[in-house]
Amino acid sequence: MNAPVLSVRDLVVDFPLRRGNFRALDGVSFDIARGEVLGVVGESGAGKSMTGSAVIGLLEPPGQITSGEVHLSGARIDTLPEEQMQHLRGKRIGMVMQDPLTSLNPLFTIGDQLVETIRQHMPLTESQALERAISLLEEAGIPDARQRINAYPHQFSGGMRQRVVIALAIAADPELVIADEPTSALDVSVQAQIIRVLKELCQRRGTAIMLITHDMGVIAQIADRIMVMNAGKVVETGPVAEIIRHPREPYTKKLIGSIPTIARSGDAPPPAPEDSAPAFVDVRGLTKDFDVGSRVISRLLRRPGNVFRAVNDVSFRIRKGETYGLVGESGSGKSTCARMIAGLIEPTAGRVVVNGMDVWSVSAAQRARSRAVQMIFQDPYASLNPRWRVGNIIAEPIRVLGLARGSEVEDRVADLLRKVRLDPVVMRKFPHEFSGGQRQRIAIARALSSQPEFIVCDEPTSALDVSVQAQVLDLMSELQSEFGLTYLLISHNLAVIRQMANDVGVLHRGVLVESGPVDAIFDHPQADYTKMLLDAVPDLAEVA
Amino acid sequence: MTDPTTEPTDPVISTPRTRWQRVRDSDIFWSYSHSPVTIIASIVALGLILAAAFAPWLAPHTPFQPATVNLMDGFTPPGGESLSGETYLLGTDDQGRDMLSTLMYGARVSLFVGFSATLFAMALGVSLGLAAGYRGGFLDSLIMRIADVQLSFPAILIALLIFGVAQGLIPAARQEQTAVWVLILAIGLSNWAQFARTVRGTTMVERQKDYVSAARLLGRHPVALAIRHVLPNVLGPVLVIATISLALAIIEEATLSFLGVGVPPTQPSLGTLIRIGQRFLFSGEWWILAFPAITLILLALSVNLLGDWLRDALNPRLRK
Numbered sequence: 001m002n003a004p005v006l007s008v009r010d011l012v013v014d015f016p017l018r019r020g021n022f023r024a025l026d027g028v029s030f031d032i033a034r035g036e037v038l039g040v041v042g043e044s045g046a047g048k049s050m051t052g053s054a055v056i057g058l059l060e061p062p063g064q065i066t067s068g069e070v071h072l073s074g075a076r077i078d079t080l081p082e083e084q085m086q087h088l089r090g091k092r093i094g095m096v097m098q099d100p101l102t103s104l105n106p107l108f109t110i111g112d113q114l115v116e117t118i119r120q121h122m123p124l125t126e127s128q129a130l131e132r133a134i135s136l137l138e139e140a141g142i143p144d145a146r147q148r149i150n151a152y153p154h155q156f157s158g159g160m161r162q163r164v165v166i167a168l169a170i171a172a173d174p175e176l177v178i179a180d181e182p183t184s185a186l187d188v189s190v191q192a193q194i195i196r197v198l199k200e201l202c203q204r205r206g207t208a209i210m211l212i213t214h215d216m217g218v219i220a221q222i223a224d225r226i227m228v229m230n231a232g233k234v235v236e237t238g239p240v241a242e243i244i245r246h247p248r249e250p251y252t253k254k255l256i257g258s259i260p261t262i263a264r265s266g267d268a269p270p271p272a273p274e275d276s277a278p279a280f281v282d283v284r285g286l287t288k289d290f291d292v293g294s295r296v297i298s299r300l301l302r303r304p305g306n307v308f309r310a311v312n313d314v315s316f317r318i319r320k321g322e323t324y325g326l327v328g329e330s331g332s333g334k335s336t337c338a339r340m341i342a343g344l345i346e347p348t349a350g351r352v353v354v355n356g357m358d359v360w361s362v363s364a365a366q367r368a369r370s371r372a373v374q375m376i377f378q379d380p381y382a383s384l385n386p387r388w389r390v391g392n393i394i395a396e397p398i399r400v401l402g403l404a405r406g407s408e409v410e411d412r413v414a415d416l417l418r419k420v421r422l423d424p425v426v427m428r429k430f431p432h433e434f435s436g437g438q439r440q441r442i443a444i445a446r447a448l449s450s451q452p453e454f455i456v457c458d459e460p461t462s463a464l465d466v467s468v469q470a471q472v473l474d475l476m477s478e479l480q481s482e483f484g485l486t487y488l489l490i491s492h493n494l495a496v497i498r499q500m501a502n503d504v505g506v507l508h509r510g511v512l513v514e515s516g517p518v519d520a521i522f523d524h525p526q527a528d529y530t531k532m533l534l535d536a537v538p539d540l541a542e543v544a
Numbered sequence: 545m546t547d548p549t550t551e552p553t554d555p556v557i558s559t560p561r562t563r564w565q566r567v568r569d570s571d572i573f574w575s576y577s578h579s580p581v582t583i584i585a586s587i588v589a590l591g592l593i594l595a596a597a598f599a600p601w602l603a604p605h606t607p608f609q610p611a612t613v614n615l616m617d618g619f620t621p622p623g624g625e626s627l628s629g630e631t632y633l634l635g636t637d638d639q640g641r642d643m644l645s646t647l648m649y650g651a652r653v654s655l656f657v658g659f660s661a662t663l664f665a666m667a668l669g670v671s672l673g674l675a676a677g678y679r680g681g682f683l684d685s686l687i688m689r690i691a692d693v694q695l696s697f698p699a700i701l702i703a704l705l706i707f708g709v710a711q712g713l714i715p716a717a718r719q720e721q722t723a724v725w726v727l728i729l730a731i732g733l734s735n736w737a738q739f740a741r742t743v744r745g746t747t748m749v750e751r752q753k754d755y756v757s758a759a760r761l762l763g764r765h766p767v768a769l770a771i772r773h774v775l776p777n778v779l780g781p782v783l784v785i786a787t788i789s790l791a792l793a794i795i796e797e798a799t800l801s802f803l804g805v806g807v808p809p810t811q812p813s814l815g816t817l818i819r820i821g822q823r824f825l826f827s828g829e830w831w832i833l834a835f836p837a838i839t840l841i842l843l844a845l846s847v848n849l850l851g852d853w854l855r856d857a858l859n860p861r862l863r864k
Contacts, residue, residue: 018574019569339757342761343761344757344760344761363763364760364763365763366763367763368761368762368763368764369763373761374761375757375758375761377754377757377758378754379754382753382754382755383753383754383755383757383758384755385755385759385773385776385777386755386777387776387777388776396759396762397762400762400763400764401762443758446758447758450762
């Protein structure tokens with residue numbers, strides 16, 4: 001066996017900060033062989049991306065490699081001067097970054113960018129480089145590459161742009177490609193295609209790939225070996241199937257255990273009672289049009305502007321104490337739905353009836369007094385006012401709605417904090433002092449503080465790490481049974497929906513293509529779109 | 545599923561720290577203590593502000609009471625002995641007034657006008673910017689177009705115009721008393737647009753955030769939302785603009801007083817002193833011009849440097 005393409009030994013990266021040294025990587029060692037895909041997983045802050053940056057010598061200052069060695073095809077590269085590293089990057093190591101929007105220059109055509117990169121690293125003429133660019137794009141799965149080579153990045157969709165980035169990364173035939181969360185910004189259906197492209201490239205060209213991702217499912221589909229990282233250290237390394245089926249380390253076990261799967265696991269929620277049960281939430285013909293590109297003049301002339309129908313005639317009902325899951329990809333209109341149902345965006349047409357009250361027939365203040373609906377938002381960093389103390393954030397609904405007064409308010413807040421398993425002492429803290437998971441619990445406590453019966457949860461866990469996601473979902477289930485809450489759960493994550501919901505609706509371009517009991521839809525999808533969606537989900541269970 | 549209690553209990557409740565420890569540990573303090581220029585600027589600014597604020601107690605003479613001024617002492621050079629046998633550290637002006645005391649009283653007027661005008665501009669700009677950004681639509685267009693028009697003229701011209709019109713409306717007999725307030729009004733009105741623009745921009749970003757949506761779900765009144773939720777989150781940049789705008793207001797006041805339209809000669813500001821002093825520059829009495837000018841430069845420069853530092857220190861992207 002010849003030397004591995006990339007060999008990292010005892011890599012230590014330090015960030016000397018003014019509050020002391022922060023050791024970002026602590027003794028990381030691994031190898032990647034020719035044509036092998038090494039998946040690097042871990043939660044945020046585990047040091048996955050840091051490893052990638054250290055290998056290509058692009059650590060953010062003041063970060064520095066304190067000890068350890070990095071070898072590329074047998075030659076040591078971590079001690080090379082910057083000019084030689086620059087030559088290495090792009091030529092021998094290609095990079096694919098998370099966000100395809102920012103990794104391409106919007107002012108140049110993709111052809112220009114490819115040709116420039118190719119000619120920088122290879123002795124080719126302009127026209128030879130162009131030919132090579134076209135064949136690279138074709139290889140990355142872009143149809144009609146010859147016609148589209150003069151297009152600008154904004155003329156491509158997210159998935160297509162990521163293919164262009166991949167073409168750029170392999171332009172100079174590198175030995176190693178470092179892909180840092182290459183599919184995290186993409187929808188599942190697109191993600192599946194990108195994974196396939198990467199995998200094929202690796203096999204055909206014998207390129208070694210270091211794939212950094214938080215998504216175990218992606219790794220399961222593409223990688224040969226897994227390296228699990230936590231807190232700057234390598235927890236364990238091994239073949240994919242072995243690690244997933246028989247994890248040795250407790251951390252890996254916990255990580256894998258907390259990943260929800262779309263396969264029905266364990267107890268199914270009790271079979272839904274007959275449809276005769278009265279609907280607690282009744283959504284009828286919900287529609288939302290947005291004006292796009294209507295100019296002042298056409299508005300003055302009362303000309304009908306260009307209308308984009310974001311949500312089109314969506315109807316469903318939720319029984320009391322149950323969870324309705326709404327799934328869809330980005331742009332499917334699920335967040336717009338959530339906001340219309342919660343009372344934040346006025347629908348163009350349709351009715352939302354919660355517990356017998358038509359949400360949009362009353363004023364915002366009346367709606368609030370009825371305490372019918374509350375909401376939990378996606379980004380726990382934006383949903384808590386950064387200038388307010390946690391105690392005040394949770395107490396605001398109690399005070400505004402006059403549910404308690406005086407010292408009773410504080411007692412209630414303490415009680416709510418205990419319910420979401422936080423120490424009541426944290427009342428005096430500000431949101432920035434908490435982690436993402438803790439913040440989301442504070443947001444849940446706030447939603448509960450007005451004692452609602454129905455909570456709209458818009459992607460409540462998509463900003464969280466998997467193990468934290470598991471905790472938040474558990475908490476939501478417990479609170480549901482304790483208070484008899486009814487949930488509308490919006491998510492792009494099919495596994496989360498399967499785990500939490502009784503009924504599910506699939507939203508595609510604003511239209512509800514399918515709706516029904518979770519098991520029926522997941523096991524026997526009727527609509528083509530649902531089938532495609534379910535097929536595209538990378539799932540651990542598929543690694544047999 | 546994992547045990548929900550396994551998430552590390554928050555480190556925030558572990559170590560109670562005193563207020564001073566927290567201040568000393570903060571990023572702002574760190575960036576302050578690592579910038580010698582800022583430290584010097586803050587000492588200079590603080591010294592000038594204190595000297596001006598406590599002028600009635602600190603000044604060696606009371607320069608604007610004719611009884612205490614000796615005309616014989618006029619044009620005494622700095623440190624020199626006057627005809628009446630007194631020494632004046634910074635010399636005297638043409639009427640025998642002690643320059644040091646005149647400066648302290650002059651800076652007092654300049655700083656009072658500067659601070660008041662900035663506060664007025666800030667109050668006006670922040671309210672209008674908040675209203676424009678939060679409400680949007682016609683109100684937004686109206687306020688921002690007015691701001692655009694105003695920003696297309698030099699601030700000093702606006703202030704001159706406002707000052708002229710306001711003085712024209714006030715009967716001549718009362719002009720002397722009201723001059724300072726009219727000046728504050730004029731400078732304030734010529735500086736609100738910067739505040740409004742910045743606040744409008746940040747407000748438009750903040751009002752999209754979900755904490756505002758969460759409060760909207762409680763049916764809170766838009767005004768309460770804007771003031772209680774949005775306002776505290778848009779004040780960071782305002783603080784920076786206020787500091788820089790303070791330096792501008794001081795210079796603007798000096799310019800107006802230099803042109804002779806500012807404060808009345810009975811309570812001269814730094815600008816008035818410079819106007820008086822420049823008459824004597826070529827006859828050799830340089831100190832009558834030089835000291836007010838140096839004071840004005842020091843004041844404006846130190847406040848400006850503080851503003852620059854504050855802008856960098858509050859911007860996490862520039863933080864090292």
